[in-house]
Amino acid sequence: MSNKTLPFFDLKKQYFSIKEEIDSAVQDVIASGNYILGPKVKEFESKFAEYNSTKFAIGVNSGTDALRLALEACDINKGSEVIVPVNTFIATALAVSSIGAKVVFAEFNKETYNIDVQKLESLITKKTKAIIPVHMYGLPSEIDKITDIAKKYNLIVIEDACQAHGAFYKERMVGTWGDVGVYSFYPSKNLGAYGDAGMVVTNDKNISERIISLRNYGQSVKYYHNVRGSNCRLDEIQAAVLNVKLKHLNRWIEKRRKLANLYVNKLKGLNIDLPCEFDGAKHVYYLFVVRVKEREKFQRHLETNNIQTMIHYPVPLHIQEAYSDLHYKKGDFKLAEEYADKILSLPLYPELEEEQICYVCEKIKAYFHEYN
Numbered sequence: 001m002s003n004k005t006l007p008f009f010d011l012k013k014q015y016f017s018i019k020e021e022i023d024s025a026v027q028d029v030i031a032s033g034n035y036i037l038g039p040k041v042k043e044f045e046s047k048f049a050e051y052n053s054t055k056f057a058i059g060v061n062s063g064t065d066a067l068r069l070a071l072e073a074c075d076i077n078k079g080s081e082v083i084v085p086v087n088t089f090i091a092t093a094l095a096v097s098s099i100g101a102k103v104v105f106a107e108f109n110k111e112t113y114n115i116d117v118q119k120l121e122s123l124i125t126k127k128t129k130a131i132i133p134v135h136m137y138g139l140p141s142e143i144d145k146i147t148d149i150a151k152k153y154n155l156i157v158i159e160d161a162c163q164a165h166g167a168f169y170k171e172r173m174v175g176t177w178g179d180v181g182v183y184s185f186y187p188s189k190n191l192g193a194y195g196d197a198g199m200v201v202t203n204d205k206n207i208s209e210r211i212i213s214l215r216n217y218g219q220s221v222k223y224y225h226n227v228r229g230s231n232c233r234l235d236e237i238q239a240a241v242l243n244v245k246l247k248h249l250n251r252w253i254e255k256r257r258k259l260a261n262l263y264v265n266k267l268k269g270l271n272i273d274l275p276c277e278f279d280g281a282k283h284v285y286y287l288f289v290v291r292v293k294e295r296e297k298f299q300r301h302l303e304t305n306n307i308q309t310m311i312h313y314p315v316p317l318h319i320q321e322a323y324s325d326l327h328y329k330k331g332d333f334k335l336a337e338e339y340a341d342k343i344l345s346l347p348l349y350p351e352l353e354e355e356q357i358c359y360v361c362e363k364i365k366a367y368f369h370e371y372n
């Protein structure tokens with residue numbers, strides 16, 4: 001096995017494990033002649049709402065657009081400030097920028113990678129309109145504390161749950177604590193389509209109706225447009241795929257957790273920082289992120305042993321060129337900068353075999369024997 005590459009993702013393997021179900025669902029759509037906002041989208045919206053115990057779920061074409069539409073539906077606009085964790089995937093910030101609002105970056109907790117609740121209040125100004133907590137790598141944020149702060153200052157909470165399908169905190173699903181929750185079904189996510197797709201969930205009827213209109217040219221009745229919307233619809237084929245996959249999601253999450261546990265048991269005691277869990281929070285391990293000194297050397301060692309790894313993410317948002325106009329500088333977010341040089345994501349997906357995890361752990365142990 002050592003001369004065969006252990007890939008970071010293996011999306012084909014999952015497809016082949018449910019091929020018949022997927023093929024028949026996709027064929028049904030093609031044969032139906034109903035390709036846009038048809039029965040499959042309706043079915044998936046209702047099943048995903050039920051899965052999350054939320055009143056409304058509105059299918060859209062990506063996680064990024066789900067965020068953008070959620071912001072628009074909550075009347076966030078030019079002149080608003082929106083707090084976003086500095087270590088998230090850039091799409092969270094891009095959605096804020098795309099509606100002309102100002103991104104205000106927030107530091108994160110050094111154990112959980114989630115927004116640092118202690119430092120949140122100091123970022124709030126008169127212009128602050130919303131907070132977007134991100135449940136990073138599949139671990140819930142301390143969302144109860146965040147919604148408490150939001151209430152105190154009358155702020156909107158939009159949960160970015162793009163990495164955390166099926167995660168919950170204190171028995172309530174992430175994405176349902178704030179005013180709106182946002183999901184991506186990008187192929188590699190815990191629940192992934194075979195293309196781009198996303199979802200907005202909410203218990204607020206008004207927000208739901210606005211998003212239904214905004215995703216479809218701003219019309220509530222065909223050819224009658226009350227607002228300037230755009231085309232951000234979830235398509236029938238992707239919805240058909242997601243209907244099939246949703247049935248398997250909990251099983252896949254349990255497998256991820258089992259493999260994560262195996263990693264933790266095999267790696268504890270080594271000079272490597274492992275992901276944390278905390279009371280009441282269910283981690284769904286979209287990514288298994290560790291921290292090591294001399295990350296490049298460590299990564300090369302794994303590469304030499306045909307183990308693919310990735311970095312999520314190598315450059316914190318405050319020093320990304322795209323955000324240079326916000327005038328943040330190096331040193332503004334020391335933890336983010338330090339972690340960007342230390343973090344590494346190890347392969348973890350439900351189709352991995354336990355012996356493959358053991359193989360990765362053996363090679364990691366060998367590394368520390370050799371260099372420590």
Ligand SMILES: *Cc1c(COP(=O)(O)O)cnc(C)c1O
Nearest residue numbers: 062063064089091092162184186
């Ligand atoms: C993937 C992701 C997004 C964007 O989703 P797309 O469907 O790719 O647009 C947004 N936020 C986070 C945290 C993500 O991981």
